[in-house]
Amino acid sequence: MSEAIVEPALSLRAAEPGDAAACQRLSKAVSWPHRAEDCALAIRLGRGIVATLDGTIVATAMSWPYGDSHATLGMIIVDPGHQGAGIGKRLMQALFAEVAGRSLLLNATVAGRPLYEKTGFVPCGGVHQHQGVVPAVPAPALNQSERLRAGSPADLALLAGLDTAASGLPRDKVLAALLEYGESVVLEREGVAVGFSILRRFGRGFAIGPVIADDIASARLLTAHWLHSKQGEFVRIDLLAGAGLDGFLVEYGLACVGVVETMVRGDKPVPAGPSKIYAIINQALG
Template identity: 50%
Template sequence: MARADRAVTLRPVAAGDLDACHRLSMQVSWPHRREDWEFVLDLGQGFVAVVAEEVVGTALWWPFGAGHASLGSIIVAPDRQGAGIGRLLMSGLLDATEGRSLALVATQQGQPLYARYGFAPGGTVLQHQDTGPDVAAPILARGESLRPAIAGDLPLLASLDSAATGLPRQAVLAALLARAEAVVLERGGVAAGFGFLRRHGRGWLLGPVAAADAQAARTVIAHWLSAKRGEFVRIDVHAHTGLGAWLTGIGLPQVASGLVMLRGVVQAAPGPTRQFALASQALG
């Protein structure tokens, strides 16, 4: 039963809240490690809901340029749900991001709350995960090559990512390059896609993946699944890419889905690359 016997206050999240945020996510059975929270806190900002110095809710946002933001890590402690804390956190987020278009990935539980704040459906994200399937290394077509990404590739990766998402996400990619592995797929010496792999949750998180076409995306994904045979891998893909059926077919089943919800006018991605897998459901 929700407890609302004490006043709830909202304050900006701080580095000192890292352990409390991690404990809260464990209470709702999220697999996030403390290091995963550190990663998103370093890139974003947001709020914690507090009752008598106890953190009972979290809500973060990440700016992409001056006009857009992604919302995520929205949690209310199980024993406090139904007491209006979710509404308080959302009000804080909307005040902080006023004037920006917004995106988030909603669970079925959260969709009614976000709809009340003007968010509308904008697509579906499919979560696939399992202990790494027995996937062979991809056979590259004539003129194709895969190479490790290096720090000097940041401008290239940022350009490909911006073409795929329509957003300036160089800060996210720089943070990923500092802590993840990445590969670049080239065709005839020209970059045709990339994919990151990093430690997250129960094992490895594969994403973001951006590519010129579905075959390029499958090549990058197969490379990482082959490299991590027998290990736990998670990937979140856009349903409209059609990769879900392929992932299930190679032994990486879908375990959940989330609804992309948008508020305001979100700039369309210019292409020609497309985003196939997310960096995370929070970061997009």
């Protein structure tokens, strides 16, 4: 009599800082660009769940709560060798339990959209991923009433106010980490801050985001500042669909290489304005 084959049991547990390398391995397996450092920051800022088989991490999913009403979901990855076995569905159920009572937002790839639709998500927008090696870009031209200055962690309350007005969400914790981890620039007009942007290392080079501004001209200034400073470097920026910066970025060497669909389960946040989001932090954090 032949022995029965015992399939290994799938286990779910909370993500830990030491899981960053495994998360990066999964990211690479699905052709995402995250470094281990990028995964570590995502774990630090949110609540992650990993699925293991025989002690090996084969899937991840993360959430980032913003206040009591909303959360974003991301880093939802199943190892290609284990896809189709229902692991993604189990992870989503675990995430829903983790963020119960909140409306949920995510950015869906073509491959992930069917799963999200089955769990109650509906389209509500999109994101255009632009990237490339930056050519020669002129310094932004300011008028007499405008000033670009370096930001710092001491600007957190100021920038969080602009960000909340643009996003409708309290994202202070994430912004605090980005201000420490990256560089920021603030646009002032007649002495009043009207926008800001943040640059940090990410993936193959650098990422710009968020870009928060009162109008598209301000958004271009805040973006051009970083492009001018990073000539010859690989830069990525994720624009909100309809933001109006696509042509501007293509002109300066950052082609659109992908489009994802923003989806919501529940209510979208309601921004108060007048500041707006032109580029998001990234596709996971929103």
